[in-house]
Amino acid sequence: MKPFVKKTAIVGAVVLTVAAVSAMAAEEATLTAGEVNVYSYRQPFLVQPLFDTFTEQTGIKVNVLFAKIGLVERLKQEGANSPADLIFTVDIGRLSEVFDAALTQPVSSPALTAAIPDIYREPQGNWFGLTRRARIIYASKERVSREEAPKTYEELADPKWRGRICTRSGNHVYQVGLTAAMVAHYGEAKTEAWLTGLRRNLARRPQGNDRAQVKAIQQGVCDIALGNHYYFVKMQQNAEQAPWAQAVYPVFPTIGGSGTHVNISGMALTRAAPNRKNAVALMEFLAGPLAQQIYAEQNFEYPILDGVPLAGVLKAMGPMTADTMPLAEISKYRSAAIKLVDKVGYND
Amino acid sequence: MIGSAVVAAIVAAPIIAIAWIALFPSENIWPHLISTVLPRQLANTALLMLGNGIGVLLIGVASAWLVTTCRFPGRSIFEWALLLPLAVPAYIVAFVYTDVFEFAGFFQTTLRALFGWQSAKDYWFPEIRSLGGAIFVMSSVLYPYVYLLARATFQEQSVCMLEASRMLGRGPWRTFFTVALPLARPAIVVGLALALMETLADFGTVDFFAVNTLTVGVFNVWLNMGNAGGAAQISLVALAVVILLLALERIGRRGQRFHHTSTRIRPITPFELRGPRAAAAVAVCALPIIAGFVIPALVLARHAIVNFEQSWTPAFFTFARNSILLATCAAAGAVALAIFLAYGRRVAGHTIFGSLSRIALLGYAVPGAVLAIGVIIPLARLDNAIDALARDLFGVSTGLLLSGTVFAIIFAYIVRFLAVAFGAVEASLTKISPTLDMAARSLGCGPGETLRRVHLPLVRSSVLAAATIVFVDSMKELPATLILRPFNFDTLATHVFQFASDELLEQSALAALTIVAAGIIPVIVLSRAIRSPHAAHRKPGFITAPLPVQPGIAE
Numbered sequence: 001m002k003p004f005v006k007k008t009a010i011v012g013a014v015v016l017t018v019a020a021v022s023a024m025a026a027e028e029a030t031l032t033a034g035e036v037n038v039y040s041y042r043q044p045f046l047v048q049p050l051f052d053t054f055t056e057q058t059g060i061k062v063n064v065l066f067a068k069i070g071l072v073e074r075l076k077q078e079g080a081n082s083p084a085d086l087i088f089t090v091d092i093g094r095l096s097e098v099f100d101a102a103l104t105q106p107v108s109s110p111a112l113t114a115a116i117p118d119i120y121r122e123p124q125g126n127w128f129g130l131t132r133r134a135r136i137i138y139a140s141k142e143r144v145s146r147e148e149a150p151k152t153y154e155e156l157a158d159p160k161w162r163g164r165i166c167t168r169s170g171n172h173v174y175q176v177g178l179t180a181a182m183v184a185h186y187g188e189a190k191t192e193a194w195l196t197g198l199r200r201n202l203a204r205r206p207q208g209n210d211r212a213q214v215k216a217i218q219q220g221v222c223d224i225a226l227g228n229h230y231y232f233v234k235m236q237q238n239a240e241q242a243p244w245a246q247a248v249y250p251v252f253p254t255i256g257g258s259g260t261h262v263n264i265s266g267m268a269l270t271r272a273a274p275n276r277k278n279a280v281a282l283m284e285f286l287a288g289p290l291a292q293q294i295y296a297e298q299n300f301e302y303p304i305l306d307g308v309p310l311a312g313v314l315k316a317m318g319p320m321t322a323d324t325m326p327l328a329e330i331s332k333y334r335s336a337a338i339k340l341v342d343k344v345g346y347n348d
Numbered sequence: 349m350i351g352s353a354v355v356a357a358i359v360a361a362p363i364i365a366i367a368w369i370a371l372f373p374s375e376n377i378w379p380h381l382i383s384t385v386l387p388r389q390l391a392n393t394a395l396l397m398l399g400n401g402i403g404v405l406l407i408g409v410a411s412a413w414l415v416t417t418c419r420f421p422g423r424s425i426f427e428w429a430l431l432l433p434l435a436v437p438a439y440i441v442a443f444v445y446t447d448v449f450e451f452a453g454f455f456q457t458t459l460r461a462l463f464g465w466q467s468a469k470d471y472w473f474p475e476i477r478s479l480g481g482a483i484f485v486m487s488s489v490l491y492p493y494v495y496l497l498a499r500a501t502f503q504e505q506s507v508c509m510l511e512a513s514r515m516l517g518r519g520p521w522r523t524f525f526t527v528a529l530p531l532a533r534p535a536i537v538v539g540l541a542l543a544l545m546e547t548l549a550d551f552g553t554v555d556f557f558a559v560n561t562l563t564v565g566v567f568n569v570w571l572n573m574g575n576a577g578g579a580a581q582i583s584l585v586a587l588a589v590v591i592l593l594l595a596l597e598r599i600g601r602r603g604q605r606f607h608h609t610s611t612r613i614r615p616i617t618p619f620e621l622r623g624p625r626a627a628a629a630v631a632v633c634a635l636p637i638i639a640g641f642v643i644p645a646l647v648l649a650r651h652a653i654v655n656f657e658q659s660w661t662p663a664f665f666t667f668a669r670n671s672i673l674l675a676t677c678a679a680a681g682a683v684a685l686a687i688f689l690a691y692g693r694r695v696a697g698h699t700i701f702g703s704l705s706r707i708a709l710l711g712y713a714v715p716g717a718v719l720a721i722g723v724i725i726p727l728a729r730l731d732n733a734i735d736a737l738a739r740d741l742f743g744v745s746t747g748l749l750l751s752g753t754v755f756a757i758i759f760a761y762i763v764r765f766l767a768v769a770f771g772a773v774e775a776s777l778t779k780i781s782p783t784l785d786m787a788a789r790s791l792g793c794g795p796g797e798t799l800r801r802v803h804l805p806l807v808r809s810s811v812l813a814a815a816t817i818v819f820v821d822s823m824k825e826l827p828a829t830l831i832l833r834p835f836n837f838d839t840l841a842t843h844v845f846q847f848a849s850d851e852l853l854e855q856s857a858l859a860a861l862t863i864v865a866a867g868i869i870p871v872i873v874l875s876r877a878i879r880s881p882h883a884a885h886r887k888p889g890f891i892t893a894p895l896p897v898q899p900g901i902a903e
Contacts, residue, residue, distance in 0.1 A: 043850065063836055064835070065835050068849060069571055069717050069827075070717050070720055070721060077751070079728065079732055081745070081748045082748070093571075097574050171568050171572055173572070206558060208558075211851070219452065221451070339380055343383075347558065348388055348560060
């Protein structure tokens with residue numbers, strides 16, 4: 001190729017690339033009125049229906065950034081110039097982290113205070129729970145009778161279950177939440193003993209997600225498993241996973257004589273929030289009856305708002321009475337819980 | 349070369365940022381770690397690196413040698429096909445093999461049908477979700493690095509040395525082990541180092557397979573204990589191990605020279621294999637391709653077709669466009685910087701500049717998510733500083749200029765993959781004799797001109813190889829992209845992650861297949877790029893490639 005043609009080609013390619021990249025950069029959401037920016041730990045396909053409904057109703061566009069880790073660090077480093085208004089989490093841990101790092105701002109909204117019970121929100125309004133997820137026991141229909149099934153979490157450490165239990169990794173946020181609740185109710189020493197007993201009862205090394213534990217029951221690897229409640233319904237809706245759900249029945253154990261351990265998915269308003277008014281509007285929408293209904297019907301989580309009718313399949317699982325200990329209290333013990341998990345070598 | 353020093357400093361900034369966070373942990377986690385999980389994590393990490401190292405060496409070197417020096421049926425296909433696993437992300441392979449080998453998977457279901465077993469308690473089957481499974485999966489995906497570099501080196505060897513060795517009385521096996529292999533050592537070590545660094549940086553596979561390694565420890569401390577400083581400390585310990593290993597290797601190599609000095613070169617005439625030997629060669633070459641590419645591609649294709657309706661969205665084109673543009677910019681940037689740094693090192697020798705550029709290379713051994721934080725810190729600081737300045741001087745807020753934009757992602761890719769580009773370029777530069785440099789200088793060319801007119805044409809195929817590897821790796825990159833990207837910006841990999849993170853392989857299969865497909869063409873380009881220059885460009889009277897060395901200097 002002639003040198004001149006070659007040079008032109010190279011220059012042309014560079015110019016095109018630069019143009020394309022700047023075009024991409026320009027496409028990024030510029031902060032105008034009529035938008036809310038959300039950093040989300042929840043998958044987009046779970047929360048998109050809610051945001052779409054919000055946009056329909058109010059005309060405010062919702063921009064979502066999903067990641068499983070690192071959003072808190074990003075928020076911290078971006079500081080006051082961060083574009084994020086809200087942060088959405090799947091459990092209490094991330095909410096506490098954001099609050100402890102002083103990255104949130106308090107919201108005083110009568111609508112929110114009325115809708116959300118005080119055990120599921122921070123007193124000054126720095127974070128709010130939106131849905132509840134109960135950590136329940138899945139028991140094999142064939143091999144575990146209703147009388148035999150554990151009624152409390154404590155019973156899981158009983159030697160009669162040796163080699164019959166499956167759980168996911170002890171480091172996962174849902175398991176850590178449960179362990180923290182145990183510490184909050186029973187103290188560290190008893191929880192360590194419980195964890196050791198539970199670990200001895202495991203049928204296999206902790207692996208896979210909650211659904212995989214139910215799969216293991218169906219395959220005969222174990223007889224009971226721990227998992228979040230909504231998977232029971234979700235598995236039934238999936239052709240491949242339905243047989244797993246059909247092989248088990250749900251049990252709602254209690255903790256400390258109180259109720260079933262629940263974790264919350266929640267939201268917090270960031271300190272930087274450039275679109276504060278729109279963000280608060282979104283928060284109030286999400287705690288309102290319409291959004292809570294969508295949560296209940298499409299995600300099968302327990303709504304935070306009282307009086308929202310549950311989906312039929314959810315009701316059929318059985319009555320659920322939640323633990324009355326405030327989530328903020330439970331969250332304080334997460335660090336101790338994780339250390340106990342390490343100490344007993346749960347994952348090995 | 350001040351320019352090189354500045355560039356090295358910029359690229360080293362994220363690693364330095366990680367070191368800086370490590371100075372401020374929220375609490376001292378070491379007593380707790382040492383008394384609980386650290387021994388097991390260290391042991392698992394060591395075993396994983398050992399297993400992967402052996403795996404990639406065996407597969408990579410054996411197949412490279414066979415493909416270069418022997419002739420057997422299918423060789424010309426294997427030549428490029430052995431690179432195909434590069435196009436497949438490791439976490440996808442992990443999902444696929446769990447899908448295939450688990451209780452309800454194809455393999456065990458067939459076994460149960462054949463033997464009439466009913467439940468899991470009736471028979472024993474190796475657990476895929478284990479250290480062994482992780483080694484299998486990671487070796488199948490990482491061996492192309494060793495294969496690539498070993499092949500490039502074996503091709504450029506002159507048969508004169510091998511013939512000289514045979515004439516002096518060594519049989520073919522001994523020739524291989526005592527002449528060919530040691531000469532190829534720098535290149536093979538680079539490939540091995542890349543494979544091991546990627547092993548260390550991997551989180552997706554070990555997390556999915558429930559193997560408790562140092563990297564799992566990093567994330568546990570970071571996320572569950574909220575202790576980013578502690579996590580950074582563990583990362584630095586892992587990096588220290590990598591540095592130690594590389595330093596040991598360099599010391600072992602001190603005093604040896606691998607460049608060629610004489611003028612004549614004869615390409616190797618392939619040695620014909622027949623019968624059972626040919627069959628063995630075919631098996632050795634075919635098995636890695638089947639394990640690392642064919643099976644994953646087939647499983648993905650099946651899921652993609654079955655779930656096509658649910659997974660297809662017109663946004664696919666946007667995701668693909670984003671992935672490709674990011675990868676192209678990263679490839680161009682990484683290669684340009686690699687040439688700059690490698691050449692700077694060649695000219696300046698071993699100085700503070702040398703150490704800086706070494707730090708810059710460590711990005712490859714750092715888990716993507718940790719590196720992303722390392723990238724955010726300097727960029728956000730810079731942005732906030734500019735913003736504060738603008739406020740003071742002009743009363744205007746510039747907001748965030750660099751962090752949270754595409755620039756941050758490209759910067760992260762470059763920092764992460766610089767090691768790959770640098771390794772390929774430097775290995776090639778090492779083979780160019782310093783006498784060429786001296787000749788050029790004595791004829792009046794400055795360093796820049798020497799680079800442009802003498803060195804670049806010689807290492808052109810390595811440069812192209814480096815660019816394509818960075819391109820393919822960037823297409824697959826996930827954790828850093830997730831954390832750094834702007835709003836409403838997804839790549840194919842982040843789209844896959846939405847579903848893969850819930851172990852919903854079926855929905856993510858179509859996007860995963862697209863990533864693989866997008867990687868195939870660069871892989872073929874790559875293979876052609878490193879094909880022997882003797883066959884392709886024979887210009888009489890012009891030195892086309894590094895030349896053979898006198899036996900005796902090499903050993």
